[in-house]
Amino acid sequence: MSGKSELIISKIRNGVVIDHIPAGRALLVLRLLGISGRDGFRVALVMNVESRKLGTKDIVKIEGRELTKDELNLVALVAPTATVNMIRDYEVVSKFKVTMPNVIEGLLKCKNPKCITNQQREPVKSRFRLVSREPLKLVCDYCGTMHELSDIEKSLGLV
Amino acid sequence: MVGFLDWFGRDIISVLDFGREDFEVLFTEALNMEKYAKSRLDVLGDKVLALAFFEPSTRTRLSFETAMLRLGGSVIGFSGTEATSMAKGENLADTIRMLDAYANAIVIRHSLEGAAKFAAGIAESPVINAGDGSQNHPTQAMLDLYTIWREFKVIDGLSIGILGDLRYARVVNSLVQALSYYRVRLHLISPELLRPRQELVEFMESRGMKYDWTNDPYNVINDLDVLYVVRIQRERFPDPMEYERIRGAYKVNLKLIERGKPNLVILHPLPRIDEVDFTVDNTPQARYFKQAGFGVPLRMALLRLVLGGGS
Ligand SMILES: [Zn+2]
Numbered sequence: 001m002s003g004k005s006e007l008i009i010s011k012i013r014n015g016v017v018i019d020h021i022p023a024g025r026a027l028l029v030l031r032l033l034g035i036s037g038r039d040g041f042r043v044a045l046v047m048n049v050e051s052r053k054l055g056t057k058d059i060v061k062i063e064g065r066e067l068t069k070d071e072l073n074l075v076a077l078v079a080p081t082a083t084v085n086m087i088r089d090y091e092v093v094s095k096f097k098v099t100m101p102n103v104i105e106g107l108l109k110c111k112n113p114k115c116i117t118n119q120q121r122e123p124v125k126s127r128f129r130l131v132s133r134e135p136l137k138l139v140c141d142y143c144g145t146m147h148e149l150s151d152i153e154k155s156l157g158l159v
Numbered sequence: 160m161v162g163f164l165d166w167f168g169r170d171i172i173s174v175l176d177f178g179r180e181d182f183e184v185l186f187t188e189a190l191n192m193e194k195y196a197k198s199r200l201d202v203l204g205d206k207v208l209a210l211a212f213f214e215p216s217t218r219t220r221l222s223f224e225t226a227m228l229r230l231g232g233s234v235i236g237f238s239g240t241e242a243t244s245m246a247k248g249e250n251l252a253d254t255i256r257m258l259d260a261y262a263n264a265i266v267i268r269h270s271l272e273g274a275a276k277f278a279a280g281i282a283e284s285p286v287i288n289a290g291d292g293s294q295n296h297p298t299q300a301m302l303d304l305y306t307i308w309r310e311f312k313v314i315d316g317l318s319i320g321i322l323g324d325l326r327y328a329r330v331v332n333s334l335v336q337a338l339s340y341y342r343v344r345l346h347l348i349s350p351e352l353l354r355p356r357q358e359l360v361e362f363m364e365s366r367g368m369k370y371d372w373t374n375d376p377y378n379v380i381n382d383l384d385v386l387y388v389v390r391i392q393r394e395r396f397p398d399p400m401e402y403e404r405i406r407g408a409y410k411v412n413l414k415l416i417e418r419g420k421p422n423l424v425i426l427h428p429l430p431r432i433d434e435v436d437f438t439v440d441n442t443p444q445a446r447y448f449k450q451a452g453f454g455v456p457l458r459m460a461l462l463r464l465v466l467g468g469g470s
Pocket of ligand 1: 110117140142143144145273
């Protein structure tokens with residue numbers, strides 16, 4: 001993290017720092033993780049700060065909410081460049097670059113209205129398989145409909 | 160027999176769950192079943208097959224039913240409108256759980272895409288997809304492949320034209336997927352509006368299939384070994400005039416097949432409306448009724464392989 005952004009927000013004791021988010025996508029990352037701001041966790045958000053790697057970037061810090069590696073990897077859907085620092089007692093205990101999971105269950109909605117996963121009365125969770133990372137392509141495991149980044153953002157209510 | 164074991168207890172949801180070796184086992188068994196297609200082979204006497212046709216079907220349903228009866232088994236189930244009144248308020252999951260408790264295998268046709276896969280996730284018994292939405296119809300594709308194999312004794316090396324609604328016809332999807340296991344030349348023929356979907360184009364690309372597309376059957380007819388015709392539905396066209404115009408241009412008639420190879424084989428999954436002219440029925444090229452006839456032995460083979468009625 002650059003010296004400048006450290007000036008803006010203080011260190012956190014226990015939680016995660018998600019760094020190297022493409023500029024302007026911090027809110028999408030929070031939405032993806034299901035953090036609304038009304039849930040009581042301390043959240044710090046820095047947008048459009050200088051980054052050596054990306055030019056400008058966003059950073060998100062979340063304190064007090066346990067997030068698993070699987071949950072955090074979903075961030076790759078909207079921020080494939082993101083890195084995660086897990087913090088315990090002010091120390092970085094682990095650090096990883098998010099990687100898109102091969103299977104995404106339950107999170108996204110299939111855009112095909114005739115897909116079985118869009119039937120409210122059936123006990124079924126959506127399931128997508130990763131077909132391509134660049135450009136991002138996911139296929140609905142049930143109906144075979146291809147989804148691109150714009151579909152995924154729409155599905156997440158991000159656009 | 161290794162081949163038999165490979166099929167036993169399996170769901171049949173998409174042709175992509177199977178491979179060339181599986182098809183070879185199936186074809187050999189179907190050929191064997193042709194002898195019994197008009198008589199009886201008592202191997203599934205202790206088995207019950209459930210036919211869950213949430214959408215109406217004549218051919219597919221009757222051929223499954225006939226196949227099961229010829230193998231000495233029994234059939235339960237429902238079809239079409241009967242299903243909608245029966246399933247008043249009951250969801251698909253619960254209906255499948257009930258059939259799973261009653262039967263040894265479930266054949267399902269449903270208007271929703273992914274319904275068969277969903278059912279297979281719920282049922283312990285094998286689930287056979289008899290068509291879901293506009294996505295898959297694997298047993299029809301297996302029947303199509305079998306017919307081609309019966310006609311030519313090989314599939315590799317053939318030039319195959321698929322004419323009609325390439326966008327919404329589920330048989331097209333499954334047939335192209337099945338043909339991806341063979342070295343064939345595909346000629347796709349359709350009006351612009353009914354070109355194959357992006358998913359199918361990407362699939363053909365990813366499998367390195369040799370294909371091209373034209374809107375005029377006369378461009379490719381002389382190259383074809385097989386002409387596979389599917390229906391073009393009126394509902395797909397916002398403008399009825401446009402439909403009338405297109406219907407004429409895609410009609411398979413004597414004038415078209417005259418330009419083809421003498422040993423051209425014309426197939427159609429049926430039912431036909433008028434996309435293949437009735438005058439074509441009496442030509443040696445017309446094999447669609449024969450193809451429909453193979454539906455029983457092919458499905459006998461499928462049921463026997465999946466339910467394991469001895470060998
Ligand atoms: Zn879907």
